[in-house]
Amino acid sequence: MSDRIVHIVDDEAPVRASLAFLLMSAGFAVRAHDSGPAFLNAVGDPAGVCLVTDLRMPEMNGVELLEALAERGMDIPAIVITGHGDVPMAVAAMKAGAIDFIEKPFEDTVLIAAIERANAMADARGDQGPGVAAIQQRLDQLTGREREILTGIVAGLPNKTIAYDLQISPRTVEVHRASIMSKMQAKSLPELVRMSLAIPKR
Template sequence: MSADVVVHIVDDEEPVRKSLAFLLSMTGYAARAHESATAFLKVAPQLERACLVTDLRMPDMSGVELLHRLREAGAMLPTIVITGHGDVPMAVEAMKAGALDFIEKPFEDEVLLEAVRHAAEELDRRNVGIGDVEAIRGRIGQLTERERQVMDGIVAGLPNKTIAFDLDISPRTVEVHRASVMAKMGARNLPDLVRMVLADGTRQR
C-alpha cells in the first residue's frame, strides 16, 4: 500500500522536514518535502495518490489556512497536522477544516507512521458512510449527560482541571468520565474522538 502513496511534508524547519522524510522513506513511502505552505500549494492541484503531513504553526500561513486553501482549490488530501502542546483547540479547527488526524509534539515515530497508514487507507475510503454516522450517534446516545458534557470539553481542547471547574466536579471525576467516554465511543485517542464528534454534525458548535 505504501509504495504508490507519496507523502508530502510541509514544515518551515529544515531539520524537521529532513527527519520526517528520512523516517518515511525508510518505511517504504515516497516522501517529498516543502519548505512552506505557499510552495506546496503550487503543486497540490496536480497531485494524485498523495497525503499531507503539515505543521500547524508556520510563518507564511497556518496549517488551518493551508487546509482551507486546498479545499478552495479542489485539491484536498488526507492530512495529518503536527501540533505543539496546548494547541489542541487549533488542531480541532484543522480537523473541522478537513484534517484527518493531528499529532502532538513530541511524538514517537510509530505514532506518525500509524497516522500516515491511516491517511493512505483513507485514499481508498474518502468519506464517512451513513452507516458509520448512525453508529457514532448510537454510541453518543449511550453516554450519560455528564459524559457528554465532559466529551464536549475534551473536544474543545480544555484540560481536565478546566472541565472540572466548569462542571463543579473534581479532576479525578473528569478522568473517570473521560475514560468511560473513550471506551463507550470506541476511540483510540483524542483525534479519533474528535473525528467521531465532527462526523456527527449535530454536536458541532
C-alpha cells in the same frame, strides 16, 4: 503500503529533514516544503498525494493550508502535527478536512501508522470508520455529565479546566473521560474528535 507521495510541510529545516529521513526509511516516497505556499505551488494533480503539515507556521498555518486546498477543490488526505496545547487548532484543522492530528512529541511508529491509515481511508473512498448512525448510538449511551465533559474535551480544554467549569475534581473528569472513550469505542483523542465532528449539530 500505499504508493502515494508524502509531502511534508514544515518551516523548520531540521524537522523537515528528520521527518523526510524517517518516512523514506519506512519506504515512503517523500517531498519536503518549507511553507504552505511552496507546497501549493509545487503540487499539481492531488491524486497520489498525502500531506503531513505542521500546524503552527509563520506564513500560512496548517488550518489555512487545508482551507486553501479546499478552495482549490483538492481532496488530499492530510495529517497535522501539533504542539501540546494546540488541540483547539487541531480540531479546527479536522473541520477543515484533516484526517488526523498528532501531538508532539510522538513516536515514529505513530506518524507512520497515521499516514498508512490516512492513505487507506483515501484509497477506500468512503470507508472511514463507523457511520453517523453508529456514532449517534454510542453518543446516546453517554450520561449528561459525560456529554458536558465530551464538549470540553473536543474544545481542547485540559481536565483541570473542565473540572473547574463543572465544579468537580480533576480525578472525576479522568474517570468520566475513560468512560467516554470506552462507550464511544475511541482508541485515541483524534478518533474521539473525528467521531464528534461527524454528528450534525442540532
